[in-house]
Amino acid sequence: MDQHRSKRRKTKRNDPSVVKIGDKTISLSAFLAPLAEKAEKKPSSTPVENGSTPNGEEEEQQKPTDGIDKRVSKERLKNDSNRPEKRAGGAGDTPMLKARKALPIWAYRDEIKASLRGDNDILLVVESWCRKKKVRVQSDVVGVGGMVAITQPRRVAATTLASRVAREMGTPLGATGEGSVGYSVRFDHKVPKGAKIKFLTEGMLLQELLRDPNLRQYSAIIVDEIHERSVDVDLITGFLKQILWSDKAGRGGIPLKVVIMSATADVEKIKDFFKPDNAPSSPLKLLQIKGRQFPVEIKHTDKPVPDIQEALVKKIFDIHQHEPLPGDILAFLTGQEEIEAAQRLIEEHCATLASNVPKLHVSPLYGQLSIQAQQDAFQPAKTKYTRKVVLATNIAETSVTVPGVRYVVDCGKAKVKQFRARLGMESLLAKAISKSSAIQRTGRAGREGPGKCFRLYTSEAYEELQDADLPEILRNDVLGAVLTMKARGINDILSFPLMDFPDVEAVEKALIHLYGLSALAADGTITEIGRKLALFPVSAPYGRVLLAAASPESDCLLEVIDVISVITSGETIFHQIQTEDDSERDAIEEARKELQRREGDILTFLTTMQRYAAENADRIAWCYARRVSVRNMRQALNIRRQLRGICVKEKLLAVTPPPDPQPFYPLSPERADALLRCFMRGFATKTALLAPDSSYVTVQGKHVVAIHPSSVLHGQKKEAIMFLEHVFTQKNYAKKVSAIRADWIVQAMGGAAVP
DNA sequence: TCGTCTCCT
Incomplete structure (x- = not known):
């Protein structure tokens, strides 16, 4: 040697x-x-x-x-x-x-x-x-x-x-x-x-x-x-x-x-x-x-389970009674609602256990949970002779690792987002997972020692699963992907090498959409506007709104940056109010009132950001009093700083805005109109008119949409609305909704904005 | 009269 x-x-x-x-x-x-x-x-x-x-x-x-x-x-x-x-x-x-x-x-x-x-x-x-x-x-x-x-x-x-x-x-x-x-x-x-x-x-x-x-x-x-x-x-x-x-x-x-x-x-x-x-x-x-995975024993059910929730809770107690301690349980569910329901059932049943039986401690784990609430899932159970049960969404499949887990319970489903190019909307529905996802979940039981995985479906059902999940590019709106390619010199999108190529129809829709945003010229080449949009860390429609706001006629770029920062900071910034105390609930709702604007969600987001940025004392307390997400608002400030920086660099803003805190002034109705019309430039295709039967019918496609209950306009009737998101869950919902004037839509139809 | 997986520029 x-x-x-x-x-x-x-x-x-x-x-x-x-x-x-x-x-x-x-x-x-x-x-x-x-x-x-x-x-x-x-x-x-x-x-x-x-x-x-x-x-x-x-x-x-x-x-x-x-x-x-x-x-x-x-x-x-x-x-x-x-x-x-x-x-x-x-x-x-x-x-x-x-x-x-x-x-x-x-x-x-x-x-x-x-x-x-x-x-x-x-x-x-x-x-x-x-x-x-x-x-x-x-x-x-x-x-x-x-x-x-x-x-x-x-x-x-x-x-x-x-x-x-x-x-x-x-x-x-x-x-x-x-x-x-x-x-x-x-x-x-x-x-x-x-x-x-x-x-x-x-x-x-x-x-x-x-x-x-x-x-x-x-x-x-x-x-x-x-x-x-x-x-x-x-x-x-x-x-x-x-x-x-x-x-x-x-x-x-x-x-x-x-x-x-x-x-x-x-x-x-x-x-x-x-x-x-x-x-x-x-x-x-x-x-x-070769990996270094501990062996995991996989158990399927003999028969399909009629009620997943019930089977899941039963299985958890089954494990608890028959498997040795220590060894925590990780259960995969589809969403917050299922997790909360399962938690209630487990805790109720746990209270009936004999005092000499080890206890169960339930920790929910999903993305919308605050950081502190998530922490509970990563700590060992605090009391002795207690087994921890983590009820998690897909977040525990790849994004985070829960320590101490020896037993996995897999419900076999996950919520999947799918964009429907033809309808221009997305759906979010629970679907069967893939084999590779099932294997990934199983592996979570074998990180610290030999483990067991209980699948709430039969081995035949497992064999029927798709090998892999649909790649995101086949599930998403390809608007952003197409702009990414165009801005990097790919003119012929259809010949770009992709492992999975989206439907040609989806690509065509995206090209037309980009043309409507003036990001592409009629011959499909990228425009100066398109190049600018590619520089912003937001989707093309939001980028288009930023450019519209920078024009001298509109002159509301700082306000638009505030709104877009809040919107893109994550899921909704308003937490649901979870309190049994009526006076506390009233206090929160009262504090929220000063944020809410009857023009709709866009102006409400603006007010929230402006009041938050004007807060000089304790921003965390300010958020807590209104059940506003601290995490999202911090992220929103980061995005705001980044967007302002890009706008200064691109000469859309003449000077760097003064630092916080700045005094809060409510936006005048005229300026509010100007701001909403900037959003029209990016979202002209997402509008609906009030029909005689009091439903809202989309201008494009003539679909009935309902205003989502998370909107401040929920339950209200306006002659026309603009919405920034369009999602099918229980039904066809418009989210992030603002009241607009019907003639704005007519004007927008006259331009290139509506393909 | 809702209830929403997860990332990222």
Whole structure:
């Protein structure tokens, strides 16, 4: 083995080449610029592991892997486990190294490097269903690039992975100064000078593509969690494919390395996608990595259950009585209502348990819950001999991990949003989950030890499930996706490479809609307006409202920014009032009255933001007194700051507005009209007229819509309404509703706004 | 007279 030893001695306090970050481990051995000197000393065809230890000794090296069988051999695994561990020279280093070696990916490190050597520019890494992956990246040390981007679907993932990697590498993670690791997410950018690794959200990479279509600052892009199939990741893979199979002139001939990481990948689909046109086979290299999941025993029901709610509660008590403690239960339900109902049933039944029987503590967990209320689900039960039951929505499937869980109960359903292009509306209905979703839920029982998963459906029903969920791009309005492509130079949308291509009709609707917003010219090319819309972190119709508000005739941009900030900060900002105390309820309703405007929800949002921003004393108390979401209002302030900044940069705003708090003045009726007419510019297609039978009928499509009870206009009759959202749940609902004048609609019909 | 999965620029 001597001949394979590294000839370089290193005295760095840690091995910077392999990084473990929570679920993943990434090796950057021998490829990044600080180690470039090493690359020069070695023929590039035989890169060598950088395995030096803290005390400066070298580790035994593995043999070079050129031309070896890509499959992992038992010998290889054995070799790894036999590697001599070195004693720590510096405190805390060896446990970290040990932890790395214990990772499943460790055994594959040479294969990963070999797979990316020479002409092989793309590699797909698949691991078994729900466990961690680790990937090594080889990036060329030539001119273009120098940085590795790692995309994540969620902000928290990007930031926490970055700080973990920075710690592993012993490099600071700051916005200024030197450092090897950085991250970039909305509202938060920490990319030190000389950063080599940058974690970023998918949306951020798409924004960067706007300025740099060839991703020149990167040598490699690692796309993580591709199996989640967000619209953004689908678009990113499309752009990456175009860069990969282009003549690379835009990168000075230097290829871009691409690593795709996936949990439950449809390998053939991804392989096929990255195949160049007319090529006989895909050049993509595949590496499968075994996970580290504890075994989970799966139990189906014998017969279909007639009442899921009842079966769920029964199953929970069944587990409680027959399974040992400790071991918490995680149950997947479809929504808040089901969760609350189940909680009531469980708590009622729990009260009847004998005093010597261990108790159950129920924690609801869903997105609309305040942060404090969510915390309960992550804490162990506070009293002894108590089992925790977390009743969760899909939030617990991918977004968060509940510790302590050994038992999962899966109802087999989830609420799914589906956009219907023909109707221009979306629906949100409970549907059967996919196999991969069922597997993901099951895996939640095996994170801390062997577990059990109880499915409230038969094994036959499981076999009938779709393999995977419909990717988001087939469920969403493609308006944003089409604008994203157009703004990045894709004129022929239909020939853009996508793993799943939406219905041509949906694309056509989106093109017409964009034309109605003046984002596209009649020949389909992007307009200046369209380019501006692509810069805003809001959907195209909202962007159009911003531009309309900036015109001298309207002159209400700051107000429109306030409204859009509130609307896009999340779901509704008004919490439902949950109190048994009538006088308290009256007080809350009274306090809310000063926010509500009879013109409708848009003006109500404006008033809320303005009064909130004018509040100088205690904003949290202000929110609580009105049951306004603290989280959403904080987010709204961030969005407001960002939108104001973009508007100043784009010269839509002449000066930066003065800082808060500013005194509150209610908007005059004339200015309120002007503001609503700006929204008409973006939402001319979402209007309805009052019919003789007192129903509202949409101007486009002639559908009956009802004003949603969450609107301040619920139960009121106005000659015409404009609504910003149109959702089918129990029935056809208009949400975020404002009263308008019927002649505004007529005027809007005269223009290009109504296709 | 409603009751809504989850992310992201």
